[in-house]
Structure formats: structure tokens, C-alpha cells
Amino acid sequence: MIQFKHVSKRFPDGYFALNNIDLNIAAGEMVYVTGHSGAGKSTLLKLIAAIERPTAGSISISGQNIAQLKPGIVPFLRRKIGFVFQDHKLLFDRNVFDNVLLPLQISGFDNRVVASRVRAALDKVGLLKKEKVMPITLSGGERQRLCIARAVVHRPSILIADEPTGNLDIAYARDIMAMFYAFHQVGVTVLIATHDVALLEDTRHRILSLQQGKLAA
Amino acid sequence: MIKAWFGQHLFVLFQSLKRLMSAPVTSLLSILVMGIAFSLPAGIYTLMENLHAFSGQTGTTPQMSLFLKQNSNQLDIDKVRQLLEANEQVLRFEFVSKDKALRQIQQNSGLSDVMRSMTHNPLPDAFTVDMRDTNVEVFDQLRETMQAWPEVEYVQFDSAWTKRLNALLTFGRVIALLLFALLSVAIVAVMFNTIRLQILTKQDEIEVSKLIGATDSFIRRPFLYFGAIQGLASGVTAWLIIALALQMMNDELRALASLYSMDLHLKHLSNADSISLLLFATWLGWLGARISVASHLWQIEPK
Incomplete structure (x- = not known):
């Protein structure tokens, strides 16, 4: 599903965020990416959504080489992916419902089905009763869940989360992780970057460990 | 879709x-x-x-008005008509009798009250002439020719103000x-x-x-x-x-x-x-x- 071949990302200042990465993630797999901050976790995830472009190597998603994707095609790649951003990127000028609605508007969904889609997504993350609330009044955990609802509302085949448990206490973090696991169980390919090793102690899933831009065994 | x-x-x-x-x-x-x-x-x-x-x-095609002398009769009118027909510079022309001119003025202009108070028609017989050429020099030449005809009192070059x-x-x-x-x-x-x-x-x-x-x-x-x-x-x-x-x-x-x-x-x-x-x-x-x-x-x- 997701394949990295000799992928490197070197920033203009000469710093190697990723160095010769080879990687293969099967469809429906759930994978954790760990490492210290600055190890290249975020860069790895951003490469998949073509938010960053690799300086060397090739990345393919469902057989499509995205390292050489034309700018006009990039939006359609991103629609296949649900991204939970590290800094949430919620829009504070609209309520919870409209935040989740945005991906559906962008993809041009039929107006008659969007409302039920949005409510289904909000229900999955337990925010159904807050659909009219403005995001500014939500707690950190609620914002995280809102971000997840927005990432899954258009039913992407790949779900990517960058530090989704960042500032949450351990109980809340396990809650969030359980949500991702539920998506994995219905066949979504899930990638989660986290520095929180304690969360991964009893996981059965693959863990990719990044150290200074390289994959450790 | x-x-x-x-x-x-x-x-x-x-x-x-x-x-x-x-x-x-x-x-x-x-x-x-x-x-x-x-x-x-x-x-x-x-x-x-x-x-x-x-x-x-008023029309924008170059046009002249030929006013005949006050005392002109049918013979004079016919003579001018023949001269105009013979002239190659003339595209077409129309005869406006003094009676018709009077009626037009009474209908169109603000002078109807004045005209009605007159005891006789002060207007002359006239021809309106459309020119084939728009050249001003040809115009002036033609005007001089027409002005020289004995039956003609005055030639007015209508297009100047237009x-x-x-x-x-x-x-x-x-x-x-x-x-x-x-x-x-x-x-x-x-x-x-x-x-x-x-x-x-x-x-x-x-x-x-x-x-x-x-x-x-x-x-x-x-x-x-x-x-x-x-x-x-x-x-x-x-x-x-x-x-x-x-x-x-x-x-x-x-x-x-x-x-x-x-x-x-x-x-x-x-x-x-x-x-x-x-x-x-x-x-x-x-x-x-x-x-x-x-x-x-x-x-x-x-x-």
C-alpha cells in the first residue's frame, strides 16, 4: 500500500531529516512510528501526504509514485488520506459541525448525505452532543477528537496521526489509541507517530523506530 | 455529478x-x-x-437644400429638376413645395403659432439634394454650380452643423x-x-x-x-x-x-x-x- 524506496529528505540548510529509508506498509496494517523529537517522524508522515517532497528516492501509494506527482493531482491524493495534525489545525471561526463538514465540501459530496456523515463521524469520537459548540471552548482532548472526526469523515483508506496523544494524560491517551484501533479493525491503514513509548508496551502492532533520520531495526 | x-x-x-x-x-x-x-x-x-x-x-448624409426664387413657377421647377437629373454628383433629390414646407413647419417646430398668424406663405419651393460624394471640395464646387442657376435663390449646405x-x-x-x-x-x-x-x-x-x-x-x-x-x-x-x-x-x-x-x-x-x-x-x-x-x-x- 505504502512503499518507500531509498527515500531521503534533506532540508535546504543541509540537515537530513530522513536518510535512505526503505519501508513497506501493507493495506489495512496498523503501524507506530517512534523516535525522539527531531528524529524525522513528522517528515515521514508528511511525505506520504505530499506535504513535503523527498529529495531522493521514490514513494508509492497504491502503486502511484507520489514523489513526482503534478501539483494539480496532489489534492486528489490527499482526499484518500485522513490526517490528524500535530497542531490540530482546527478552524476557530466555525462550530464543531462545520469543522468536520469541510472535507466533505472540498470533495464535493452530495448535500443530502453530508449531515448524516458528519454526525456519524462525531458520534464515533463522542462529540455528537457538541456539534454546535465553537472549538475554542473545547478541552485539549476534545479538540484532538474533533481533529480525528475531521480526518475520518470522508472515509479515507489511510489514516495518519502525528502525536495524537501529545499533551493528554495516560487514560485519555489510551482512549484515543482505542479509537485508532477501531478504524484499523474496519480495514483502514493506520500510521501513528508518537514519542510516548509507554503507550506501546503491550501492542501487537509493528513499531518503526527512527533515529536521526534512519530506521533502527 | x-x-x-x-x-x-x-x-x-x-x-x-x-x-x-x-x-x-x-x-x-x-x-x-x-x-x-x-x-x-x-x-x-x-x-x-x-x-x-x-x-x-436630421440625417448624417451630406445634404444640400436648393431654395428657388419666390416667384418661381412650374416651368422653373421642371428646369431645375432636369438639371439635377443630369448632374452626376447628385445621388437623389426630392422636391419640397412651399405648401408642403409650411405644413411640415406647422407640425414640427415651435413656430406653429407664428406661422398660423401669417396671411401668406413666406416659404420658397425647394429641393433637398443628397450627394454621391462626401468630399467637402466637391461639395463646394457643386454649390457654386447650383448657385449660378438663374432659378436658384440660395443653396444651403445642411451638413455643416451635423x-x-x-x-x-x-x-x-x-x-x-x-x-x-x-x-x-x-x-x-x-x-x-x-x-x-x-x-x-x-x-x-x-x-x-x-x-x-x-x-x-x-x-x-x-x-x-x-x-x-x-x-x-x-x-x-x-x-x-x-x-x-x-x-x-x-x-x-x-x-x-x-x-x-x-x-x-x-x-x-x-x-x-x-x-x-x-x-x-x-x-x-x-x-x-x-x-x-x-x-x-x-x-x-x-x-
């Missing part, structure tokens, strides 16, 4: 209208500024059209065109800035939209609609300003014209011209927005 596309556009249209309403004073002011800017050239153009219509009643009026109209049109061009640039600039400010306030939304798969045209669309709507609104404003001005001028003009027992009034732009004005204004608003979006959107790239 097409229905969804149509629905999306309709949705964006309503969004843009809502955005316009959300800052009514600002929107109204910029629409007013653009409308006034438009009303100047469009107003001048309207006046020119009216003048043109007025001058059109020519002057036409020159004036052309001049006015050029001024209207220049104003149109200049103020169009100004309107594009105003729209450019309006949209630039909007893009700045929508920076987060644009960035997030790009991150979750919005195409450039999706991001552009609301701004283009906004520009087009404002353009259209300013076109309508200009049209209303002209209508109001004409209304006021017509009240005065009617009072003035009635003193000469004439019916004069200024007409608004024709339907076709009105639609052209509105379309042009809409297009300018769209264009300003398009340029603004093109020059600012690429600066907002997700990181």
Missing part, C-alpha cells in the same frame, strides 16, 4: 453573499465607490447616445472611452486590494483546505464569486445613479423644451447597453479578484 457541481457553485454563491452581508458598511462603501467610478463614463456615454439620437433625426456635431460626438465618445479605461483599471485595483485583505483573514482556512485536499479552483471560487458579485452590484449602482441624474435633468429639460413647444427628454441606456454595462462591471470585479488570488494564493503553502 453535474448536479453536485451546480450545487457547489450555488453554495459558494450564497457563501459569498453572506460574506458580503456580514460587513454591510464596508461592502456598501466599496460598492458605492466603484459604482460612482462607473457612473461617470457610463453617464457621459448616455448623454452622447442622446445627442446622437437627436442629430440622427458634421460639427458628429465631431463633437466622436470627441465625447473618446473621452467616455478613456474614462472607462482609466476607471476600469481603478476598479480592478480596488477589487485586488479587497480580495487581498480577505485572503489574509482567511489564511488558516486556505491552509487547512489545501492540507485536506482542496483544489486551487475550489479555494479560488469564493473569492471570484465575491469579486463578480461586487462588480455586478457596482454596475447596478452606476445604472441607478445615471437613472436618477437623468430623472432630475429631464424635469428641467421638459420645462425648458415646453417654452419652445418641443418634446425633448433624455433616454437611459438601451437594454443592450445596460446589459453590457452590467456584464462588464461583473467581469471587472471578477478580473480584479482573479489577479489578486493568483498573486497571493501561492504564498499560502502548508508547511
Whole structure:
């Protein structure tokens, strides 16, 4: 599903965020990416959504080489992916419902089905009763869940989360992780970057460990 | 598919209208500024059209009037007729008898009361002559020839003042065109800035939209609609300003014209011209927005 071949990302200042990465993630797999901050976790995830472009190597998603994707095609790649951003990127000028609605508007969904889609997504993350609330009044955990609802509302085949448990206490973090696991169980390919090793102690899933831009065994 | 596309556009249209309403004073002011800017050239153009219509009643083809001597009889008339038929420079001519001329004056001009009080007809028999050539020199030559005919009292060169009026109209049109061009640039600039400010306030939304798969045209669309709507609104404003001005001028003009027992009034732009004005204004608003979006959107790239 997701394949990295000799992928490197070197920033203009000469710093190697990723160095010769080879990687293969099967469809429906759930994978954790760990490492210290600055190890290249975020860069790895951003490469998949073509938010960053690799300086060397090739990345393919469902057989499509995205390292050489034309700018006009990039939006359609991103629609296949649900991204939970590290800094949430919620829009504070609209309520919870409209935040989740945005991906559906962008993809041009039929107006008659969007409302039920949005409510289904909000229900999955337990925010159904807050659909009219403005995001500014939500707690950190609620914002995280809102971000997840927005990432899954258009039913992407790949779900990517960058530090989704960042500032949450351990109980809340396990809650969030359980949500991702539920998506994995219905066949979504899930990638989660986290520095929180304690969360991964009893996981059965693959863990990719990044150290200074390289994959450790 | 097409229905969804149509629905999306309709949705964006309503969004843009809502955005316009959300800052009514600002929107109204910029629409007013653009409308006034438009009303100047469009107003001048309207006046020119009216003048043109007025001058059109007299005809713009070069024409001469041949007035025969007061005491001319049927024999003289026939002789002149033969001379005109023989002349190659004459395209066509028409005989206007003194009785017919009197009737025309009584019907058309404000002098009907004066004419009625006369005991006899003071008008001469006349020919109106249309020329084949528009060259002024040929004109003058022909006039001299005709003036030399013994039956002819006076030859009047009717097109002189029409020519002057036409020159004036052309001049006015050029001024209207220049104003149109200049103020169009100004309107594009105003729209450019309006949209630039909007893009700045929508920076987060644009960035997030790009991150979750919005195409450039999706991001552009609301701004283009906004520009087009404002353009259209300013076109309508200009049209209303002209209508109001004409209304006021017509009240005065009617009072003035009635003193000469004439019916004069200024007409608004024709339907076709009105639609052209509105379309042009809409297009300018769209264009300003398009340029603004093109020059600012690429600066907002997700990181």
C-alpha cells in the first residue's frame, strides 16, 4: 500500500531529516512510528501526504509514485488520506459541525448525505452532543477528537496521526489509541507517530523506530 | 455529478453573499465607490447616445437644400429638376413645395403659432439634394454650380452643423472611452486590494483546505464569486445613479423644451447597453479578484 524506496529528505540548510529509508506498509496494517523529537517522524508522515517532497528516492501509494506527482493531482491524493495534525489545525471561526463538514465540501459530496456523515463521524469520537459548540471552548482532548472526526469523515483508506496523544494524560491517551484501533479493525491503514513509548508496551502492532533520520531495526 | 457541481457553485454563491452581508458598511462603501467610478463614463456615454439620437433625426448624409426664387413657377421647377437629373454628383433629390414646407413647419417646430398668424406663405419651393460624394471640395464646387442657376435663390449646405456635431460626438465618445479605461483599471485595483485583505483573514482556512485536499479552483471560487458579485452590484449602482441624474435633468429639460413647444427628454441606456454595462462591471470585479488570488494564493503553502 505504502512503499518507500531509498527515500531521503534533506532540508535546504543541509540537515537530513530522513536518510535512505526503505519501508513497506501493507493495506489495512496498523503501524507506530517512534523516535525522539527531531528524529524525522513528522517528515515521514508528511511525505506520504505530499506535504513535503523527498529529495531522493521514490514513494508509492497504491502503486502511484507520489514523489513526482503534478501539483494539480496532489489534492486528489490527499482526499484518500485522513490526517490528524500535530497542531490540530482546527478552524476557530466555525462550530464543531462545520469543522468536520469541510472535507466533505472540498470533495464535493452530495448535500443530502453530508449531515448524516458528519454526525456519524462525531458520534464515533463522542462529540455528537457538541456539534454546535465553537472549538475554542473545547478541552485539549476534545479538540484532538474533533481533529480525528475531521480526518475520518470522508472515509479515507489511510489514516495518519502525528502525536495524537501529545499533551493528554495516560487514560485519555489510551482512549484515543482505542479509537485508532477501531478504524484499523474496519480495514483502514493506520500510521501513528508518537514519542510516548509507554503507550506501546503491550501492542501487537509493528513499531518503526527512527533515529536521526534512519530506521533502527 | 453535474448536479453536485451546480450545487457547489450555488453554495459558494450564497457563501459569498453572506460574506458580503456580514460587513454591510464596508461592502456598501466599496460598492458605492466603484459604482460612482462607473457612473461617470457610463453617464457621459448616455448623454452622447442622446445627442446622437437627436442629430440622427436630421440625417448624417451630406445634404444640400436648393431654395428657388419666390416667384418661381412650374416651368422653373421642371428646369431645375432636369438639371439635377443630369448632374452626376447628385445621388437623389426630392422636391419640397412651399405648401408642403409650411405644413411640415406647422407640425414640427415651435413656430406653429407664428406661422398660423401669417396671411401668406413666406416659404420658397425647394429641393433637398443628397450627394454621391462626401468630399467637402466637391461639395463646394457643386454649390457654386447650383448657385449660378438663374432659378436658384440660395443653396444651403445642411451638413455643416451635423458634421460639427458628429465631431463633437466622436470627441465625447473618446473621452467616455478613456474614462472607462482609466476607471476600469481603478476598479480592478480596488477589487485586488479587497480580495487581498480577505485572503489574509482567511489564511488558516486556505491552509487547512489545501492540507485536506482542496483544489486551487475550489479555494479560488469564493473569492471570484465575491469579486463578480461586487462588480455586478457596482454596475447596478452606476445604472441607478445615471437613472436618477437623468430623472432630475429631464424635469428641467421638459420645462425648458415646453417654452419652445418641443418634446425633448433624455433616454437611459438601451437594454443592450445596460446589459453590457452590467456584464462588464461583473467581469471587472471578477478580473480584479482573479489577479489578486493568483498573486497571493501561492504564498499560502502548508508547511
